[in-house]
Amino acid sequence: MTTISQTAGRSLRPSSSSGFLATLVTAAYALFDRLERRTAVKTLNELDDRALRDIGITRSQIEDAVYGQFKTELTRYL
16 A cells, blocks of 8 residues: 655745745835834924923934934933
């Protein structure tokens, strides 16, 4: 009697559709992150200078603060 394995027809390589899906998910996360940061920049730009000073940044530092380039300087004061 002969037995046939159920995995005989399957490829051992991952399918290309899973790679495409992972790329699509990564792109979606990047898009949502970008939109969230743009909203944060817009919101901070709408604040007056006194409110920004209370936060600890100046108007010229808004984008650096939102995109994380200002973080090391902020932690010095905390």
